[in-house]
Amino acid sequence: MKKLVVLGGGESGVGTAVLGKKQGYHVFVSDLSEISEKYKKVLLHHAIDFEEKQHSQDKIFEADLVMKSPGIPDKVKLIQDLKHKDIPVISEIEFAGKYTDATIVGITGSNGKTTTTLLTYHLLKNGGLDVGIGGNIGDSFAKQVAEKSFENYVLELSSFQLDGVEDFNSHIAMITNITPDHLDRYDYDFSKYIASKFRIAKNQTKDDFLIYDADDKVITDWLQNHPVASTLVPFSMNKELEYGAFLKDNNIIIRLNEEEYIMNTSYLTIKGKHNTKNAMASMLASKLLQVRNSAITESMSSFEGAEHRLEKVLKVEGVSYINDSKATNVNATFYALECMDNPTVWIVGGVDKGNDYNDLLPLVREKVKAIVCLGLDNQKIIDTFQNVVDIIVETAGAEEAVKVSHKLAVKNDVVLLSPACASFDLFENYEDRGRQFKEAVRGL
Structure with missing residues (x-):
């Protein structure tokens, strides 16, 4: 029986443990801090072996595979030691992705990703799709794959989660914007942080889509020097586009595959230029997944926004x-x-x-x-x-x-x-x- 060690007993760790057990792994969860009662109950319920307030290296180094929670930096000695022993260290997203055939909309960016994730989920759900939401938000993606198996997932993906990706792929990937953030985790090198965000497109093929802000010079410069295999779907506030979404006279205009859909910005419940961009990105994803125009307009005017965000x-x-x-x-x-x-x-x-x-x-x-x-x-x-x-x-x-x-x-x-x-x-x-x-x- 293969051994899966999960480092971190929070939402992503416990979700991975539950999925690992279901997939026939011998699972061991290890957390340097105390594991909260809520998560202990889940581990006990599934009879999963765990420890807290310590990392027993002898047990950890027996692993065939290690999933580390996104909060643990790669530079930590334990992670470096695992890599020296050639024990693969992956993220929850990478692990769970292996066990679902669902269509995935993956959303990353320095800002706006939570609002865009919630909005995209809202549009798809109201558009009649069978859809789950996870990643950096809500319930663990791995736990949902173990227990619910939706046909589609909208995932908010942080750079830390993308760092642990090898084979995971989003059929529709989104990069809302890239500005310097978390540079302490990337040796204060902005290009390393940008590369981390672009891992979202690493495994995409020509049948997949990358939605991105065409007004963001960091993104457009990177794409020029590091082309991706997927179909590019830009959005812009400043210029008219033949393919993608743009703003003209207070209308959001979406052009995809010879079809044009126009929605006045007065339907948006979320205000500010950045939210108009978040709306464009979400609408593009919905159109690519065949949601009807009337459902998109209706959903836009009923969206409530994210807690703790304006x-x-x-x-x-x-x-x-x-x-x-x-x-x-x-x-x-x-x-x-x-x-x-x-x-x-x-x-x-x-x-x-x-x-x-x-x-x-x-x-x-x-x-x-x-x-x-x-x-x-x-x-x-x-x-x-x-x-x-x-x-x-x-x-x-x-x-x-x-x-x-x-x-x-x-x-x-x-x-x-x-x-x-x-x-x-x-x-x-x-x-x-x-x-x-x-x-x-x-x-x-």
Whole structure:
């Protein structure tokens, strides 16, 4: 019996363990941290062997195959040792992909991938397709392959998940955009990060499709120098295209295979230029999978958006509070600030992944009346913006940040949580940060 070792007892790890057991592997799950009760129950229910708070190397090195969770960097000594012993180390996506014949829509990018994944899923499901959603969002892809076997999957794929891909393929791949992010995992080399994103097209053939932002110079330059085998399906806000999607006079126009479909942007429930792009990408995928035009238009006007992504929380004394906790990099915050039409109190900060805040200066100058820092080390933020914004206040948690913002804001202002940073200094993750923010707002 072949041995599968799963490193990490979270959503992707436990899902892989369940699928591995079903496929006849002897499975062992190992986690350096404590495994949460929710996941322990699943492992016990399936009689899967596991350990926590340690990695027993003797057991791990007996593996025929290792699946590592996306949070574990390749540079870790244990992973390097496994590779030296020629034990294959793959991702959950790679493992689960071997056991499904489903049509896969894989979505990656530095920003917009969660919204685009949710929107594509919404369009396909309402269009009558049998479809599951997974990857970096929702239930583990592997667990769904083990238990549900949908005909189609929409998967949000991070660069970390794509790093572990060898044979996995998306029939429809999407790259929303590429901006510097997570460079600490890529030796601070942007080209390595770009290459990681493009692994989504690595196994595509001429019968597959790559949907991408034709206005993104990083993507178009890379494609010129590294051609892919698949059919290119571009979208653009700036130029008319013979094939793909583009914007003209407030209409999204989609041209595929001699057919033209036009939808006015007034049907979009999600606002901002970046969301128009996310909509174009999702609509292209839906059209390629034969969803009817009427179903697409209807679904667009009923889509609610992602939690923690420009999520309207409450209006208190005429001040709007917006939760954009999912903005963990500068580019995401750029989109958020671009959408603000009223004077804004901006809550920013956390674990900086090598951010360059200079791109935000013009928007901050135009829109931000005060900055409230929410992080353990805010010096870089203060240094960048002290000459642009008169009021900069440091706070030590979500509740304090909200109280200070409440004092600084007046009627018709906006208080925007858009941190541009990871959350691990004060919170468990960006969801925890967003929930604490919302609770604090409701407590005003």
